[in-house]
Amino acid sequence: MSLKASELAMVPFVSVDNMMRLVHHIGMEQFMADLAHEIEVDFARWELFDKTPRVGSHSDVGVIELMPTSDGTLYGFKYVNGHPKNTKEGLQTVTAFGVLSEVDTGYPILFSEMTVLTALRTAAMSAVATRHLANPDAKVMAMIGNGAQSEFQCIAQKAVNGVDTIRLYDIDPAATEKCAKNLDAAGLTLIPCATPEDAIEGAGIITTATADKDMQTILTDNMVGSGVHINAIGGDCPGKTELHRDIVARSAVFTEYTPQTRIEGEIQQMAPDHPVTELWEVITGAAQGRTNGAAITLFDGVGFAIEDFSALRYVHEKIKDTPFYIDFDLIADPDDPRDLFGMVKRAG
Amino acid sequence: MSLKASELAMVPFVSVDNMMRLVHHIGMEQFMADLAHEIEVDFARWELFDKTPRVGSHSDVGVIELMPTSDGTLYGFKYVNGHPKNTKEGLQTVTAFGVLSEVDTGYPILFSEMTVLTALRTAAMSAVATRHLANPDAKVMAMIGNGAQSEFQCIAQKAVNGVDTIRLYDIDPAATEKCAKNLDAAGLTLIPCATPEDAIEGAGIITTATADKDMQTILTDNMVGSGVHINAIGGDCPGKTELHRDIVARSAVFTEYTPQTRIEGEIQQMAPDHPVTELWEVITGAAQGRTNGAAITLFDGVGFAIEDFSALRYVHEKIKDTPFYIDFDLIADPDDPRDLFGMVKRAG
Numbered sequence: 001m002s003l004k005a006s007e008l009a010m011v012p013f014v015s016v017d018n019m020m021r022l023v024h025h026i027g028m029e030q031f032m033a034d035l036a037h038e039i040e041v042d043f044a045r046w047e048l049f050d051k052t053p054r055v056g057s058h059s060d061v062g063v064i065e066l067m068p069t070s071d072g073t074l075y076g077f078k079y080v081n082g083h084p085k086n087t088k089e090g091l092q093t094v095t096a097f098g099v100l101s102e103v104d105t106g107y108p109i110l111f112s113e114m115t116v117l118t119a120l121r122t123a124a125m126s127a128v129a130t131r132h133l134a135n136p137d138a139k140v141m142a143m144i145g146n147g148a149q150s151e152f153q154c155i156a157q158k159a160v161n162g163v164d165t166i167r168l169y170d171i172d173p174a175a176t177e178k179c180a181k182n183l184d185a186a187g188l189t190l191i192p193c194a195t196p197e198d199a200i201e202g203a204g205i206i207t208t209a210t211a212d213k214d215m216q217t218i219l220t221d222n223m224v225g226s227g228v229h230i231n232a233i234g235g236d237c238p239g240k241t242e243l244h245r246d247i248v249a250r251s252a253v254f255t256e257y258t259p260q261t262r263i264e265g266e267i268q269q270m271a272p273d274h275p276v277t278e279l280w281e282v283i284t285g286a287a288q289g290r291t292n293g294a295a296i297t298l299f300d301g302v303g304f305a306i307e308d309f310s311a312l313r314y315v316h317e318k319i320k321d322t323p324f325y326i327d328f329d330l331i332a333d334p335d336d337p338r339d340l341f342g343m344v345k346r347a348g
Numbered sequence: 349m350s351l352k353a354s355e356l357a358m359v360p361f362v363s364v365d366n367m368m369r370l371v372h373h374i375g376m377e378q379f380m381a382d383l384a385h386e387i388e389v390d391f392a393r394w395e396l397f398d399k400t401p402r403v404g405s406h407s408d409v410g411v412i413e414l415m416p417t418s419d420g421t422l423y424g425f426k427y428v429n430g431h432p433k434n435t436k437e438g439l440q441t442v443t444a445f446g447v448l449s450e451v452d453t454g455y456p457i458l459f460s461e462m463t464v465l466t467a468l469r470t471a472a473m474s475a476v477a478t479r480h481l482a483n484p485d486a487k488v489m490a491m492i493g494n495g496a497q498s499e500f501q502c503i504a505q506k507a508v509n510g511v512d513t514i515r516l517y518d519i520d521p522a523a524t525e526k527c528a529k530n531l532d533a534a535g536l537t538l539i540p541c542a543t544p545e546d547a548i549e550g551a552g553i554i555t556t557a558t559a560d561k562d563m564q565t566i567l568t569d570n571m572v573g574s575g576v577h578i579n580a581i582g583g584d585c586p587g588k589t590e591l592h593r594d595i596v597a598r599s600a601v602f603t604e605y606t607p608q609t610r611i612e613g614e615i616q617q618m619a620p621d622h623p624v625t626e627l628w629e630v631i632t633g634a635a636q637g638r639t640n641g642a643a644i645t646l647f648d649g650v651g652f653a654i655e656d657f658s659a660l661r662y663v664h665e666k667i668k669d670t671p672f673y674i675d676f677d678l679i680a681d682p683d684d685p686r687d688l689f690g691m692v693k694r695a696g
Contacts, residue, residue: 009364015677016357020695028692055403057418059451064423066414070405075412077427079447081454087685091453095679099427103407105439106429115680119688151689175686182689329363331443332463337435338523340467341499341530344376347368 009333012325014112014315022315022324023120029159035124036131036160038310046280048072049306053260061085069305075101076309078114093148094118100312107331110316114308119149121311122303123156126231129299130161130205132282133254133289134229138204139164144196144218145210145234146170146179153207154183165189169199197223208242210234221246226294232266233301245269251298252291254279256307265300276300357681360673362460362663370663370672371468377507383472384479384508386658394628396420397654401608409433417653423449424657426462441496442466448660455679458664462656467497469659470651471504474579477647478509478553480630481602481637482577486552487512492544492566493558493582494518494527501555502531513537517547545571556590558582569594574642580614581649593617599646600639602627604655613648624648
């Protein structure tokens with residue numbers, strides 16, 4: 001399975017600009033549908049993966065994390081930062097990049113921006129959870145929090161689950177306006193709402209993607225009716241939640257990788273043994289998802305390394321025979337591998 | 349300290365080719381001397397650093413590791429693989445790259461190849477240890493193991509410690525021949541030797557850099573005389589050592605980061621509480637290095653994240669106003685940081 005050294009010396013690099021070109025080349029809805037498929041493929045072989053908790057470096061103002069995983073054939077990791085105060089400085093709260101490597105040689109085979117790609121895979125992940133947990137006739141979604149993630153969430157739900165109507169709410173009306181404008185040609189019916197109560201009216205799917213680093217109660221218990229599926233994706237670090245604990249208590253809770261979710265997700269509000277089901281178990285049929293039409297299902301999404309792995313694997317496959325990457329000599333390739341010095345010397 | 353978004357959207361990338369150009373631009377001896385200085389600067393403020401054990405992903409044929417660290421202002425990590433069987437396939441046993449980021453924003457500020465850079469910093473590290481531990485009149489070094497690391501070790505010892513004579517030995521005479529040929533214009537007196545006993549004759553410094561993944565005894569106890577300083581840098585993973593334990597027992601042992609060295613270094617052969625001194629303590633004066641001229645000092649080098657951090661910091665500084673990098677749009681930079689989707693949409 002190893003390639004020749006001369007081929008492996010060059011690593012394809014996908015910049016932000018090329019990632020955007022690739023998305024438009026494939027079509028964003030198709031890209032989302034494909035990503036959802038790749039995530040399902042990897043979740044279905046969950047037990048194969050080497051699962052490590054993310055490795056964080058914390059400061060007063062944010063965190064830088066490395067998220068590695070491997071399926072035994074390929075190895076991937078993502079670098080991602082989280083700096084809520086960045087927005088005020090005109091910077092991204094979250095930026096990311098990732099690398100895919102060959103386990104057999106340890107050689108990298110893809111280096112890619114992942115700020116855009118993470119937004120896409122996060123949306124695809126919510127759509128996968130929704131496909132397996134929501135009532136099948138749910139075509140109206142309340143989108144609570146209309147920031148950087150929101151439009152991607154809406155497009156993915158349309159592409160994967162046929163959602164046709166979005167009820168938008170944000171504490172900042174300008175965010176809702178931006179979201180609606182961005183989605184004006186997306187083929188969705190968009191309904192800006194003045195209150196969260198209004199937004200969830202008649203919605204079979206509720207997705208919350210709010211960003212403040214505090215214990216929030218975006219939704220309170222009496223707001224959430226029976227039969228609803230909730231994707232809570234904004235609460236993704238210790239001390240940051242979005243839902244009142246009574247909603248969590250009433251819901252059937254589904255996680256990605258539970259040891260991480262207990263620290264970062266909505267269930268950090270609950271007892272350490274609060275019952276949850278991992279989504280891969282639902283996908284493989286090992287566990288039941290929704291038990292009846294009236295149940296409330298909650299996908300407590302925090303983002304996990306395997307989703308990034310799926311996304312990198314997909315991009316690696318899709319850039320072949322396209323102009324959407326540059327080759328970069330990241331690997332030293334001396335004629336004789338024991339003669340690294342000779343290579344450096346001869347370059348002089 | 350934050351830069352403007354437009355500046356931060358682009359990250360400088362240093363390829364293998366550009367790293368080699370930078371080395372020749374600065375001069376390899378100067379580069380080594382500078383790296384040794386930067387390592388000393390960082391070791392002198394050791395307690396500031398966030399020190400995490402490396403995060404490894406192991407397979408039957410090798411390991412892929414991430415080595416992060418931070419001084420509170422900058423964050424760096426290195427990706428490095430170790431695949432001993434790669435050499436037979438015409439590939440590098442070790443390849444590496446690294447990233448330096450700003451802690452305040454989480455934004456990367458440098459992406460660099462580190463296969464060449466790791467060889468340079470490993471040699472600079474040995475030279476730093478030698479400067480602080482060897483007898484000051486030691487100008488003859490035995491270089492045991494004449495593979496990919498050997499020439500770098502010799503150049504660093506000349507640049508930092510004024511070593512003028514190298515006694516070369518390798519189990520494979522072709523490796524010795526290659527090493528001697530590579531160093532023919534380095535200004536060193538080179539003495540190829542037929543046996544390890546011959547190589548260490550009259551050497552005040554012994555550096556071992558052998559690569560087999562087994563418990564080796566390159567040096568046995570009766571070979572090593574009083575007053576010698578040993579750099580044992582080839583034993584750097586569990587099950588891989590180079591020295592007979594009796595030599596270790598007779599030596600004053602110095603480490604980089606002891607929790608890691610106890611797993612990976614020569615001292616994995618010793619009791620878990622075998623006394624050692626961390627090199628940063630010698631550099632700051634908090635602990636004594638060599639106690640007398642007859643002592644045997646042993647630098648049990650395995651490589652630590654702070655050395656990579658020093659090297660990345662140095663390269664980041666040195667590439668300024670040079671042509672030895674390319675700018676790469678790794679960071680998504682929307683006009684409005686909450687409008688990532690709008691940026692993607694407008695790229696269509």
